[in-house]
Amino acid sequence: MPRDTYSVGYDDAAAEFFGRRRAATHARFFLSHLTRGMKLLDIGCGPGTITVDLARLVAPGEVVGVDLEPSQIELAQARATAERIENVRFQAADIYSLPFENDSFDAVFLHGVLEHLSDPIRALHEVRRILKPGRVLGSRHADFGGFLLEPAPPPLDQFVPLFERLMLHNGADPHAGRHQLRWLIEAVFTQIAMSASYDCWTSTPEQKRVTGRFLQSLVSDSDFARQLLAAGLADRGLLEQLRLAFADWEKNPVSFAAEAWTEAVAWKTTNAEVD
Numbered sequence: 255m256p257r258d259t260y261s262v263g264y265d266d267a268a269a270e271f272f273g274r275r276r277a278a279t280h281a282r283f284f285l286s287h288l289t290r291g292m293k294l295l296d297i298g299c300g301p302g303t304i305t306v307d308l309a310r311l312v313a314p315g316e317v318v319g320v321d322l323e324p325s326q327i328e329l330a331q332a333r334a335t336a337e338r339i340e341n342v343r344f345q346a347a348d349i350y351s352l353p354f355e356n357d358s359f360d361a362v363f364l365h366g367v368l369e370h371l372s373d374p375i376r377a378l379h380e381v382r383r384i385l386k387p388g389r390v391l392g393s394r395h396a397d398f399g400g401f402l403l404e405p406a407p408p409p410l411d412q413f414v415p416l417f418e419r420l421m422l423h424n425g426a427d428p429h430a431g432r433h434q435l436r437w438l439i440e441a442v443f444t445q446i447a448m449s450a451s452y453d454c455w456t457s458t459p460e461q462k463r464v465t466g467r468f469l470q471s472l473v474s475d476s477d478f479a480r481q482l483l484a485a486g487l488a489d490r491g492l493l494e495q496l497r498l499a500f501a502d503w504e505k506n507p508v509s510f511a512a513e514a515w516t517e518a519v520a521w522k523t524t525n526a527e528v529d
Contacts, residue, residue: 257322257348258372259424261417263477264323269301271468273329277307280365283449283517284392291315292360295384297349298322298367302330302342308363309334309342315360320347349377354384361385364393368437369421369430378441387524391443393517397431400514402452409495410503413473416488420478423485431516443520455511465511466504470497 262268277285281304288294292312296305299319309317319330319342330344347353349367362385368374385391398421401414418428427433431450438446456462472478473496482488503509 258370258426259481260323260370261421261424261426261478261481262370262472263481264325265471265476265478267468267471267476268478269326269329271464273301273303273333274464275300275304277304277311280304280394280453281308281363281392283394283451284363284519285311287390287392287519288312288361293358294318294361294363295320295352295354295359296363296365297347297352297381298365299330299344300326300366302326302333302344304363304365305330305344306334306337306339306342309339312361313341315341317342318354318359319344320349320352322346322348350380352380352384356383357386358384359386360389362391364391364395366394366396368393368395368434369397369428370424370426372425374427374430374433374437375440378437378443382441382443382522385522387522389522391438391518391520391522393434393438393520394515395430395434397514397516398428399432400452402510402512402514404510405503405506405508407499409492410499412492413469413496416482419487420482420485423487424481431514434516434518438518438520442523444523445521447519449517451515451517452512453515455513456509462509463504466500466509469500470504473497473500 288311292315294317296319299305299321305319324346327344334342421428455465473493
C-alpha cells in the first residue's frame with residue numbers, strides 16, 4: 255500500500271509548534287481513564303511531548319510511542335531522555351500494520367491522525383486488534399470546518415480552504431472530527447462517549463507570536479507549501495502574499511485563531527460480545 259501523505263509535513267517549525275502540546279491540554283478528556291500500571295500505546299506520537307506525560311501517569315506501566323516518520327521518533331526519544339522518563343520507548347510504525355500482537359495494550363491514545371489517513375476505518379480496525387478486550391481508546395481529531403481565524407481579509411481568507419483542498423488532494427478528510435463517531439461504530443468500538451473542544455492558538459501574547467511565526471513558515475518554507483505548489487493548488491506569488499499577511503496578522507492586537515476538535519472515549523468489546 256502507498257504511504258499516506260501528511261499534509262502538514264515534518265519541518266522543524268511544525269515539530270516545534272506541535273512540541274508544545276501536553277497531556278494536560280490535549281489528552282485531558284482521556285486522563286481519568288488511565289491508571290498506574292497500564293500498558294499504553296500512543297499512535298502518531300510526533301515529538302513525544304504528550305507521550306512522556308502519559309508515561310508519567312501510568313508508571314510503572316510501559317508506554318510505547320509510534321509514528322510513521324523516523325525523524326519524529328528521534329525527537330521523541332530525545333525528549334524522553336532529557337526528561338528522564340524510563341518507562342517509555344519509541345519506534346517507527348504504520349498504523350495500518352502495527353508491529354504488536356493481538357490484545358497487547360490496556361489503552362491506546364490516538365491524536366491528530368485519522369484526519370490525515372485515506373482509510374481511517376481500516377486504521378481503527380488495526381487499533382482495535384492490538385487493544386485488549388474490555389480496554390479503552392482515547393481518540394481526538396481535528397475538524398477544519400470549525401477552524402477560526404480572525405481577522406481574515408484576502409488573502410488570509412484562502413488559508414483554511416487551501417489547507418482543506420490539499421488534504422482532499424492527499425486522500426484525507428479535513429472534516430474528520432465530525433465523522434469520528436461513525437468511524438468508531440463501523441470499527442466495532444462500543445460505549446463511545448463523545449465531546450468537543452477548541453485549541454486556542456492565541457491565548458497569550460507569547461502563544462500568538464509562536465503561532466504567527468509557525469503560520470508564516472508553513473506558507474513559505476515548508477513541506478506544506480511545497481505540496482501546494484506540486485499539486486497546483488497555489489503559486490509562489492500567493493504563498494508570499496500569505497506569508498506577509500500572517501506577519502501583519504501576528505502584530506494585530508485583535509488577531510485570534512483556534513482549532514476545532516472532537517474527542518471520543520471508546521471501548522473494545524469482549525470477544526464474546528463480538529461473537
